[in-house]
Amino acid sequence: xxxxxxxxxxxxxxxxxxxxxxxxxxxxxxxxxxxxxxxxxxxxxxxxxxxxxxxxxxxxxxxxxxxxxxxxxxxxxxxxxxxxxxxxxxxxxxxxxxxxxxxxxxxxxxxxxxxxxxxxxxxxxxxxxxxxxxxxxxxxxxxxxxxxxxxxxxxxxxxxxxxxxxxxxxxxxxxxxxxxxxxxxxxxxxxxxxxxxxxxxxxxxxxxxxxxxxxxxxxxxxxxxxxxxxxxxxxxxxxxxxxxxxxxxxxxxxxxxxxxxxxxxxxxxxxxxxxxxxxxxxxxxxxxxxxxxxxxxxxxxxxxxxxxxxxxxxxxxxxxxxxxxxxxxxxxxxxxxxxxxxxxxxxxxxxxxxxxxxxxxxxxxxxxxxxxxxxxxxxxxxxxxxxxxxxxxxxxxxxxxxxxxxxxxxxxxxxxxxxxxxxxxxxxxxxxxxxxxxxxxxxxxxxxxxxxxxxxxxxxxxxxxxxxxxxxxxxxxxxxxxxxxxxxxxxxxxxxxxxxxxxxxxxxxxxxxxxxxxxxxxxxxxxxxxxxxxxxxxxxxxxxxxxxxxxxxxxxxxxxxxxxxxxxxxxxxxxxxxxxxxxxxxxxxxxxxxxxxxxxxxxxxxxxxxxxxxxxxxxxxxxxxxxxxxxxxxxxxxxxxxxxxxxxxxxxxxxxxxxxxxxxxxxxxxxxxxxxxxxxxxxxxxxxxxxxxxxxxxxxxxxxxxxxxxxxxxxxxxxxxxxxxxxxxxxxxxxxxxxxxxxxxxxxxxxxxxxxxxxxxxxxxxxxxxxxxxxxxxxxxxxxxxxxxxxxxxxxxxxxxxxxxxxxxxxxxxxxxxxxxxxxxxxxxxxxxxxxxxxxxxxxxxxxxxxxxxxxxxxxxxxxxxxxxxxxxxxxxxxxxxx
Ligand code: ARG
Ligand code: ZN
Numbered sequence: 001x002x003x004x005x006x007x008x009x010x011x012x013x014x015x016x017x018x019x020x021x022x023x024x025x026x027x028x029x030x031x032x033x034x035x036x037x038x039x040x041x042x043x044x045x046x047x048x049x050x051x052x053x054x055x056x057x058x059x060x061x062x063x064x065x066x067x068x069x070x071x072x073x074x075x076x077x078x079x080x081x082x083x084x085x086x087x088x089x090x091x092x093x094x095x096x097x098x099x100x101x102x103x104x105x106x107x108x109x110x111x112x113x114x115x116x117x118x119x120x121x122x123x124x125x126x127x128x129x130x131x132x133x134x135x136x137x138x139x140x141x142x143x144x145x146x147x148x149x150x151x152x153x154x155x156x157x158x159x160x161x162x163x164x165x166x167x168x169x170x171x172x173x174x175x176x177x178x179x180x181x182x183x184x185x186x187x188x189x190x191x192x193x194x195x196x197x198x199x200x201x202x203x204x205x206x207x208x209x210x211x212x213x214x215x216x217x218x219x220x221x222x223x224x225x226x227x228x229x230x231x232x233x234x235x236x237x238x239x240x241x242x243x244x245x246x247x248x249x250x251x252x253x254x255x256x257x258x259x260x261x262x263x264x265x266x267x268x269x270x271x272x273x274x275x276x277x278x279x280x281x282x283x284x285x286x287x288x289x290x291x292x293x294x295x296x297x298x299x300x301x302x303x304x305x306x307x308x309x310x311x312x313x314x315x316x317x318x319x320x321x322x323x324x325x326x327x328x329x330x331x332x333x334x335x336x337x338x339x340x341x342x343x344x345x346x347x348x349x350x351x352x353x354x355x356x357x358x359x360x361x362x363x364x365x366x367x368x369x370x371x372x373x374x375x376x377x378x379x380x381x382x383x384x385x386x387x388x389x390x391x392x393x394x395x396x397x398x399x400x401x402x403x404x405x406x407x408x409x410x411x412x413x414x415x416x417x418x419x420x421x422x423x424x425x426x427x428x429x430x431x432x433x434x435x436x437x438x439x440x441x442x443x444x445x446x447x448x449x450x451x452x453x454x455x456x457x458x459x460x461x462x463x464x465x466x467x468x469x470x471x472x473x474x475x476x477x478x479x480x481x482x483x484x485x486x487x488x489x490x491x492x493x494x495x496x497x498x499x500x501x502x503x504x505x506x507x508x509x510x511x512x513x514x515x516x517x518x519x520x521x522x523x524x525x526x527x528x529x530x531x532x533x534x535x536x537x538x539x540x541x542x543x544x545x546x547x548x549x550x551x552x553x554x555x556x557x558x559x560x561x562x563x564x565x566x567x568x569x570x571x572x573x574x575x576x577x578x579x580x581x582x583x584x585x586x587x588x589x590x591x592x593x594x595x596x597x598x599x600x601x602x603x604x605x606x607x608x609x610x611x612x613x614x615x616x617x618x619x620x621x622x623x624x625x626x627x628x629x630x631x632x633x634x635x636x637x638x639x640x641x642x643x644x645x646x647x648x649x650x651x652x653x654x655x656x657x658x659x660x661x662x663x664x665x666x667x668x669x670x671x672x673x674x675x676x677x678x679x680x681x682x683x684x685x686x687x688x689x690x691x692x693x694x695x696x697x698x699x700x701x702x703x704x705x706x707x708x709x710x711x712x713x714x715x716x717x718x719x720x721x722x723x724x725x726x727x728x729x730x731x732x733x734x735x736x737x738x739x740x741x742x743x744x745x746x747x748x749x750x751x752x753x754x755x756x757x758x759x760x761x762x763x764x765x766x767x768x769x770x771x772x773x774x775x776x777x778x779x780x781x782x783x784x785x786x787x788x789x790x791x792x793x794x795x796x797x798x799x800x801x802x803x804x805x806x807x808x809x810x811x812x813x814x815x816x817x818x819x820x821x822x823x824x825x826x827x828x829x830x831x832x833x834x835x836x837x838x839x840x841x842x843x844x845x846x847x848x849x850x851x852x853x854x855x856x857x858x859x860x861x862x863x864x865x866x867x868x869x870x871x872x873x874x875x876x877x878x879x880x881x882x883x
Contacts, residue, residue, distance in 0.1 A: 006377040006872035011317040017140055018049035019087075022184075024142045026132070030150035030194045032104035032114050036064075037132045041095045042142075043087075054087040054095075057129035057136040060111070064098040082133045097133050106130070107790065107831045110380075115260035116219065118155065118195025120273060122266055125316055125379045128187035138186040138313045139422040148194055149176045155194040157217065161185070161269045163251055181269055183249070186312055186422065191268035193217070193256050200226045204237055206247045212237075217256040218279065225280040228291055228673065229255060232298035239299070239333050244411055246306045253305075255279065255298070259750060262792055262834050263383065264297050267304030274301070277751055277793060283671040283716040285752050288681060290717075291673030295337065300330040311415065314422045316379045320371045320452070321425045323383075324391020328399075331392060342611040343675040345540075345566035349617050352541045352567070355393065359385035359544070361629055363457045365844035366881040368484040372425050372452040377876040380834045386455070393544040394451045398432050400496045400514065400542055401441040401448075410435040425452050440496070440516050447518050448494040455484040458493050460517070460545040466532040473501060473510070473526040473533055477517045479545075485883065494518045498542040498565075501526060501533035506562030509533040514542075534558050539565040553579075557600055566614060573604065573618040577646075581627050584642045585635075593649045601650065605657045612665050613679025616686050621646055624807050628848070635850040640808035641767045651694035658694075662687035671716045678718070685722030692726040704732040711738045720745075721755055729764040753786050754797040761801035765808035775809040778802045779820060789828055792835050799824045803842040810842075811853045818860035825864055825874065833871030840864075840877040858882075 023042035028035060043054075059080050066073045068088050073095075075084045087093065106113035111130025112121050121131065129136040146160040152175040158167070162181025169175050197217040204212050214233055216226045233255065240246045250270045257279035265274040278297040281290055307329060308322035331351055335344045362368060362385050371391045373382050399407040410432030417431055429449055433442040441448060458481045465474045477497065481490035495517040501510035509531065515524045526533075534555045538547050551559075559572035576597055584590045604610060604618045624643055628634040651658065665684040667677050688710075691703040710723035724742050727735040739760070746752035760781060765774040781787060781798055789795045803810050803821050810817040821842060829836035846857035864870075865878040 006875060008375050008377050009316075009379075010375045011315070011373070014315050014317075016046060016048065017135055017137065018046050018052050019054055019135065020044045020046060021135055021140050021142045024144045025147075026144065027147040028149065028192065028194075030103075030119050030148060030155065032119075033102060034100050035103055035112060035119075037061075037097075037099050037101065039097045039099075039132045039134075041097070041134075042092070043095055044092045045090075047091070051089075054084040056082045056084070056097075056133035057126070058082045058099070058133040059126075059129045060106070061099050061101045061130060061132065063133065064100065065096075067096040068093055080129075099132055101131060108834065109260055109262050109792070109832060110834065112192070113260070115258050116195075118193065118197070118258075119150075120193055120195070120256070120258045120260075121191050121268075122262065122273065123190050123268070124188040124266060125319075125383075126188075128190055131190075134187055136187055138188060138315065141184040141186050141312070141420075141422065143184050144179075144181045144190060146179045146181075146190075146192065147176060148179070148192060149174055150194045154196065157193065157195055157197045157199075159191075159193040159217070159254060159256065159271055161189070161191055161271050183269060183309070184420065185269050185309065189267070189269045189309055189312075191266070191271045191273055193271070193273070195256075196220065197256065198223050199254075200230055202230055202234065204234055204248070206237070207241055208247060212248050212250065213252045215252070215254045216279065217254060218276075219257075222257070222276075222280055225282045225285065228281045228286075228294055229274075229279045229298055232295040233302060235295070235337060236299040236302040236333065239336060240303060240306070240329075243332070243336070244306075244329075244408060246415075249305065249310070253302075255301075259793070260791055262832070265301045267301040267308055269305070269309050272301045274298075275793065277754075280751060281673075283673075285717055285749055287718040287721060287755075288673050288678035290751075292334065292678070296330045296334050299333040300326055303329040303333070306415070310420065311418045312422045314424050316376070316382070317372055317374070318424045319373075319379075319382060320387045320391035320394070321423065321428055323388045324371060324393075325395050325428065327388050327392035328395040331396075338675045342566065342614060343679075345570075346611065346613045346617065346675065346679065348540060348567055349570050349614075351389075353617075355385070355389045355544065356629075357623060357625055359389045360457050360546075361625070361845055362386055363390070363455060363484070364482075364629065364848075366485070366847075366883065367841060367844055367877065368455045370453050370455045370487075374486070377879075378833075378837065378871075378873040381837055381873055381876055390544055397451070397494075397496050397543055398429070398441055398448075400498070401494075401516070402432060402436040402439045406436040406439060407432065425449075440514070444494055444516075444518050447492070450491055450493055454481065454490050454493070455487055456481050456490065458490075458495065458543075458545045460495060460497070460538070460543070460547050462497075462535065462537050462547065462549040464533070464535050466529065468532070471528050471530065473529040473535075475499070475515070475524045475526070475535060476521065477515065477524065478521040479517060480520070485880065492518060492520050493543075493545075495543045495545060497537055498539040499524075500536045500539065500565070501529060502536050502558060502563060503531055503533060504558055506558065508564065512539060512565075536563050536565055536568045538568075540567045541571075551575075553596065557596060560600055560618075561603070570614065570617055573600070574622050576600065578622050578627065578630065581622065581639075581642055581646065582630055584646075585627065585631070585638050590642050590645045593646065593653070598650070598653045602654055602657055605654060605661055611679055612661075612683035613675060615661075616679065616682040619650075619683075619686060621650075628807070628845075632848065633850045633854075634848055636807040636811040636853065637813075640765065644764065644767050647690070648693060648697060651690040652697075654690070655694055658687040658690045662691060681716075681718045681722070685719070685726070688723060689726040689729060692730040692732060696730040696732050704730070704734050707732070708734040708738050711741055717752070717755075721759065725759055728759060731764070731766055731770070748786075750791075750793070754793050757781060757784075757787065757794065758797040758801045761798050762806050763809070765806065767808075772812070774806065775802070775812065775817060775820075778806075778809065789824070790831060792832065795824075795828065795835060799828075800839060800842075803839065811849065813852055815852075815856035815860065818856055822860050822864045826867065829871050829874050830869070833873040836871065837873035837877050840874050840881075843881050846881065 025040040027038040110127040148158040158177035160179035166178040199217040261275035413435040414431035497515040500512040556572040563569040665680040695703040707723040714720035763774040
């Protein structure tokens with residue numbers, strides 16, 4: 001690891017490369033201890049650049065020789081570069097490099113590494129330089145031919161990008177395969193796999209009548225869990241062609257599942273590599289949420305084939321060009337797959353809830369950065385909710401401003417202009433605007449692009465005035481944005497506000513209309529409004545802003561009961577709950593919940609027409625994290641105590657309704673991960689949790705007994721873990737035996753064991769007597785024989801769940817949670833810096849903590865930051881936190 005501060009890269013410093021690499025021939029002699037890589041690079045000088053040395057990236061690899069035209073070339077090392085001072089002077093030349101790397105020592109899981117006895121790669125963002133020396137930047141695109149050689153018995157399957165052109169036997173029990181990918185690609189999209197795998201395959205015919213082969217590779221024994229991934233892949237192929245006219249451009253499209261993986265999955269051209277979590281599913285091992293996650297990640301990676309691979313990023317500052325757009329596409333895909341209006345709305349609510357849980361705090365914290373960042377030390381730190389999810393909202397706003405058809409025209413123009421190129425976020429926005437002259441977007445494109453440049457979540461204030469005589473409603477919208485690191489002042493944003501006016505009786509006074517705010521303050525007039533309305537603003541969450549519409553209880557109750565926009569209907573319920581949570585958190589004691597609120601919740605729960613999935617979302621109180629985000633200084637223990645108290649009150653007050661909801665939503669049909677079934681299971685599980693909570697408080701054994709029975713004999717994982725969670729979070733005596741049962745039933749299935757760890761790490765910390773039990777349990781699990789910090793899924797299920805998703809267990813007055821965090825961070829960093837840097841992000845919002853947590857957090861941060869050998873990744877995150 002390096003000494004001293006890492007190099008910071010700035011967006012403004014971008015310069016085209018002095019050399020292009022047009023063609024690459026790679027040959028791998030795969031061996032876990034020492035793999036030999038031979039590479040032949042067809043290089044072309046960029047005539048626009050000054051003559052200069054050729055500097056190739058390389059990290060944790062050893063060079064054996066460098067040759068050109070049959071002669072050795074001299075080279076030297078400079079930092080993490082291999083410098084060739086005198087490359088051939090010709091406009092085009094061939095460079096031959098031989099180097100070695102050690103896959104089995106590669107615990108970073110970046111580059112070429114081993115997992116479960118096989119070879120796998122992960123090259124985005126800068127992993128290719130850990131395989132061989134190269135111009136490891138996305139604007140250098142080449143055509144690859146790859147030869148793989150390995151022991152045939154141990155590694156019967158040898159895969160790389162593109163098409164298989166040759167395979168055969170070698171001496172000593174080895175075999176080989178040659179792959180050719182006809183599409184020029186940046187090296188971050190390179191992949192290889194050498195392992196003992198089996199595959200499910202299926203043929204698919206695209207509209208042009210061409211047949212394509214789809215394959216999903218997994219370890220022996222996992223084949224029975226690939227049906228859903230394959231179905232999702234088929235659906236993705238069909239959807240992209242139907243919605244955007246983008247067909248599959250490869251003869252063969254492969255997905256490979258691997259157990260050790262830093263992220264969700266990777267869109268390598270024709271050879272997507274996936275975390276097992278996003279491939280393997282059966283009703284017995286995966287929840288409805290897991291099934292939905294697989295559909296969306298399979299879609300996401302597949303959609304990258306066009307948005308990311310056919311058109312890629314010029315530099316890593318443009319990451320959102322492909323990620324924001326592809327998240328938008330996978331969200332739309334899941335919505336279209338969900339079917340009806342209500343299921344679509346449920347998906348939108350879930351996406352927004354996710355954005356607020358992860359991206360809003362990021363935008364308000366130490367790591368705040370624009371969708372298109374300006375600088376970085378470790379690019380892996382910028383695979384963030386801002387680049388992904390806020391980036392998707394920016395794309396969604398464009399669609400709102402040009403309309404759905406206009407947006408599809410824009411996508412078509414984007415591909416006409418840039419197919420095969422490495423481009424920027426500006427190029428994308430320009431294409432959407434140019435395809436829609438005269439649109440709300442084209443009229444203010446430069447202002448709109450501030451969404452790429454400015455960090456922070458804007459605040460939108462709305463105040464209305466009704467003139468009964470003139471039957472006129474005047475809405476005044478104002479916007480503001482707080483400073484963020486490096487950006488003390490902000491220019492106004494373009495904020496699309498979908499708005500309607502609702503009558504106090506629930507009728508519509510003015511239909512939905514798009515208001516576009518692009519100055520600090522603007523007025524919008526609604527004529528011919530029959531009575532004083534309740535405004536329903538920012539419908540469907542039409543912009544990623546924090547809305548203050550000044551509405552009181554009566555108005556919110558009206559929206560909750562009547563708004564025809566399901567998002568705002570849900571939002572009204574959340575705001576009613578949030579107002580009460582915030583009031584109680586800031587008061588000395590927690591009072592009884594008021595009748596109008598409880599009645600409104602009951603009305604939703606009992607409503608004959610509302611979807612169970614929607615009811616579950618309304619009846620779930622805003623999370624502790626979301627409550628914390630509303631406060632300038634927050635006490636995690638107080639928030640937890642208040643929220644638990646509210647849950648108990650709702651459990652008690654609605655007891656008979658919960659029991660009815662539970663019975664009414666039991667699914668009798670065979671398991672299918674459809675939105676309809678999933679919604680019923682979600683509501684039944686929430687009901688069961690509330691029933692257990694109340695039963696444990698009142699000493700009643702019936703519901704916990706039922707939950708325990710369900711842990712034992714549930715026919716699917718959603719119900720099994722739902723029942724287990726109900727027992728654990730209510731602190732039932734049956735929680736222990738149920739956990740033991742669950743572990744036994746898991747039978748060592750890794751993804752199920754992950755759930756077992758995760759649930760305990762999230763266990764609700766008892767308020768009052770028994771406080772500290774959840775933390776102690778999680779800490780003790782570090783010593784469990786099934787636990788390992790080396791497998792990212794396992795580390796995430798225990799350590800990250802505790803530190804990120806269990807605030808009351810983590811933020812302790814005695815600072816033991818922070819000590820736990822610091823110790824794990826220092827253990828993980830030398831093994832896997834990317835993973836460690838994610839864990840470091842737990843402290844992003846430490847400055848908003850109340851005392852004594854704030855001082856203790858700072859101390860823990862400072863202590864870790866003082867260690868000499870930290871990775872660049874961790875150092876960047878801690879540095880920003882302490883700035
Ligand atoms: N491009 C991948 C995806 O979103 C993620 C790769 C992340 N890699 C990383 N080193 N952070 O689909
Ligand atoms: Zn992606």
